[in-house]
Amino acid sequence: MTGDYALAVTTGAIPLVERILPRSGVLQRTSSNGVSTQIIAANVNMVLVVTSIKWPAFSDGFLCRALAASSWKELKATIVLNKMDLCRSQDEELKNRILVTYNLERTGYSLFPVSCITGHGMDELLEHIRGMTVVMTGPSGVGKTSLVKYYNPSLEVRIGSLNPKTSKGKHTTVATRLIPLERNTAVIDTPGLRMFSIDHIPRNDLQFCFPEFRHCLGECKFRDCLHLSEPGCAVKSALDNGSISDIRYGKYVDFMNEKDS
Ligand SMILES: Nc1nc2c(ncn2[C@@H]2O[C@H](COP(=O)(O)OP(=O)(O)OP(=O)(O)O)[C@@H](O)[C@H]2O)c(=O)[nH]1
Ligand SMILES: [Mg+2]
Ligand SMILES: [Zn+2]
Numbered sequence: 001m002t003g004d005y006a007l008a009v010t011t012g013a014i015p016l017v018e019r020i021l022p023r024s025g026v027l028q029r030t031s032s033n034g035v036s037t038q039i040i041a042a043n044v045n046m047v048l049v050v051t052s053i054k055w056p057a058f059s060d061g062f063l064c065r066a067l068a069a070s071s072w073k074e075l076k077a078t079i080v081l082n083k084m085d086l087c088r089s090q091d092e093e094l095k096n097r098i099l100v101t102y103n104l105e106r107t108g109y110s111l112f113p114v115s116c117i118t119g120h121g122m123d124e125l126l127e128h129i130r131g132m133t134v135v136m137t138g139p140s141g142v143g144k145t146s147l148v149k150y151y152n153p154s155l156e157v158r159i160g161s162l163n164p165k166t167s168k169g170k171h172t173t174v175a176t177r178l179i180p181l182e183r184n185t186a187v188i189d190t191p192g193l194r195m196f197s198i199d200h201i202p203r204n205d206l207q208f209c210f211p212e213f214r215h216c217l218g219e220c221k222f223r224d225c226l227h228l229s230e231p232g233c234a235v236k237s238a239l240d241n242g243s244i245s246d247i248r249y250g251k252y253v254d255f256m257n258e259k260d261s
Contacts, residue, residue: 002176002188003042003133026073027135030197037200041135041176041188046076048129048187050138050147052083053091053113056168058098059139064251065196066137067109068209072201078110078128080136082143085115101245106212116146126151126181133178133186140192141169148179148187155179157189203259207235210252212244228256 004023008015023042031038047070051058063079070077079102087095095113102111110128114121136144141162149155160172173191180186207213207227213235221232238244 001039001042002178003044003135005043025075025133027070027075027137028073028200029069029193030199032194032197034197034199040137040190041178043133044075044135044188045132046078046129046134048078048080048134048136050080050082050136050142050144052142053081053087053095053098054167055083055086055162056139056141056166058094060101060247060251061254062139062193062196063102064248065198065255067107068201068206068255069196069198071209071211072198072205078112078134080125080138080147081111081113082147083115083117084113084120085117097247101247106243106245107248108211114147116143116150119150122147122150126185129185129187130182131184133188135188135190137190137196138192139169139194140171141167142192144192145173145189148181148189151181151187152179198255199259203256206252206255206259210248212248213238213252216244226256228253 005021007018007021009018025044026042027040027044027047028037029040049063049066051063067077081098099111102109104110112121112125114125138144145157145159149157149159158172160170162169169192171192173189176188176190178186178188201209207217216234216238219234222230225233227233227235235244239246239249
């Protein structure tokens with residue numbers, strides 16, 4: 001597993017792995033078969049959920065699923081909003097909406113608008129991940145590999161073009177790889193995902209995967225409130241007074257309903 005630490009003996013020419021050391025900081029998703037759970041990377045300090053302002057289109061669904069999966073494993077998550085060089089005046093509204101929906105004060109997440117082309121925000125992002133091993137996840141074509149290539153230009157990696165009809169990526173990266181950037185700092189590049197499935201998160205636990213709900217939990221009229229249509233719900237009150245975003249709450253309801261069926 002990428003990120004694993006192993007004990008190895010080196011008596012011969014080839015080191016022999018004796019055992020894998022216990023893992024911490026494991027990012028998981030539900031496999032595409034919908035049944036088993038897949039470890040994306042192990043021993044990471046933080047998850048970078050990489051998105052793009054456009055090409056491919058920004059997706060709240062992907063982002064909220066990846067953030068929920070990170071919270072589920074108690075992993076710190078950071079949102080990277082790439083391709084800011086493509087942001088035109090007609091995209092400003094979307095950019096501002098994303099900043100409000102996911103901003104630090106409400107959610108505790110960090111958000112970095114960046115561009116791998118102009119270098120905008122890239123120094124700040126490097127400062128943010130310094131000293132850590134971070135795993136990147138995101139849809140195909142958002143620029144995950146471009147990001148590591150920006151930090152390490154001599155790196156031999158494939159960067160893919162987009163499908164001009166769909167403006168989606170072509171699943172260029174096919175294997176997960178740990179790339180050391182500087183002393184004590186490494187980035188794990190992963191293949192782009194069509195969907196970040198979170199079927200492995202139990203329905204009753206989803207509420208804990210939205211950090212902005214936390215201050216409300218325990219404040220609802222019913223102890224077993226799932227914040228859907230129960231009376232006296234503190235999450236719904238926070239939604240009504242605007243301290244929880246309607247987009248984030250909408251995703252929570254979608255994910256809860258998916259688990260119903
Ligand atoms: N305009 C613009 N294009 C970018 C930026 N970053 C990456 N791209 C382009 O986006 C396309 C996809 O980049 P990749 O780095 O291969 O994307 P990826 O996320 O690694 O894709 P997969 O490996 O398929 O998951 C390439 O054509 C890059 O040149 C950016 O900041 N601005
Ligand atoms: Mg890639
Ligand atoms: Zn409630």
